[in-house]
Amino acid sequence: MESNVNSVSWLHGLEDYFRFKQQHQVADHCARFLKVLYSENKGHSLKNVFMEALPNNFNRDDVQHLINFYAHTANSNDNLKLKEISSTLSKIFADYKLFKTINKCYNGTIENLEICDAFSRGQVQSKIWMTKELRKINIFFDNILVIGSWYGQIVFYFDDILDDIGYKKIRLLDIDKTACQVSDTFFNYDKLAEYSVKSVVSDINETVLHKNGYELPIENFKTGATFTEKFLPNLVINSSSEHMTEDWFNRIRHKSMDSPPIVAIQSNNLFDIPEHVNCVHSIDHMKKKFPMKEILFEGELQLSGYKRVMLIGKP
Secondary structure, three states: OOOOOOOOHHHHHHHHHHHHOOOHHHHHHHHHHHHHHOOOOHHHHHHHHHHHHOOOOOOOHHHHHHHHHHHHHOOOOOOOOHHHHHHHHHHHOOOOHHHHHHHHHHOOOOOHHHHHHHOOHHHHHHHHHHHHHHHHHOOEOOEEEEEOOOOOOHHHHHHHOOOOOEOOEEEEEEOOHHHHHHHHHHHOHHHOOOOOEEEEEOOOOOOOEEOOEEEEEEEOOOOOOEEEEEEOOOEEEEOOHHHOOOHHHHHHHHOOOOOOOEEEEEEEOOOOOOOOOOOOOOHHHHHHHOOOOEEEEEEEEEEOOEEEEEEEEEO
16 A cells, blocks of 8 residues: 555546546546545535536436535535545446446445555556556567456556557456455456456465466356466566565576566565565665566656656566
8 A cells, every 4th residue: 555545546546547548538527526626615616617527428417416416515524525426437437447447346345545545646657657668578468467466457557558468368366355356346347258357366475386387276256166277477467566575576586487477576665554565775676686587677666755666577
């Protein structure tokens, strides 16, 4: 988790996400909500920007009651009506899966702050950064393994960022079963039919690794059915390496694999967060922790209040 996450972090992050995609109308909506939330006269500001922002081809009567509801409640003490905002965005942009997904999450059992963190500005900018650099290395990665995958939201960036990154299968590993269920139920539900994208409850350090791939315990969360899948990735991503030791990397490094993968790693310098057990000060510090035979990219990204560090290469 980032240190500066608050209840509107996801709106800042999504504004950046859609600006990068050059979908400025959507980004403008996020910016307008933020403008209202920070306004001293929320009722007046909200009604004005909402009426200005509605698409011409949208049936305004369908959301007039929501506009009035906002205008009535925006000045209350509970002035961050984020569930209502996510619901409204999902109605206005009905063709956008991301808004539908976030709205379902807000109306489900997920803690609001976790969604805010998952789509905070730092998280979004970090994922965009990784996607852009991976795209320069290859446009198709066949099998992708994501370690510490959280809600599997990284798939959005592969599928939906300007020039997409192609893949055959993605496996999303996380030790948190709830996070994996959220990924399958909300974020990547449309890719479950053929298991092109599937979340896996597993500790990467305890997952069996052979020269021809990992043995992944695949579970259908609805039926409880399980089977073991042999999975040989040609790209391994760990964008949350600050949460774990280097053991996962050393297993890859010292294992003679049939097809050695490219490994993309991100960490940060947020040492004060208790669950961060393996932060780095700099890219030089990261290269010592994760020595590569061939470095394909190295760099640092300054974000608000902290620094993200990224290393991509062949162990």
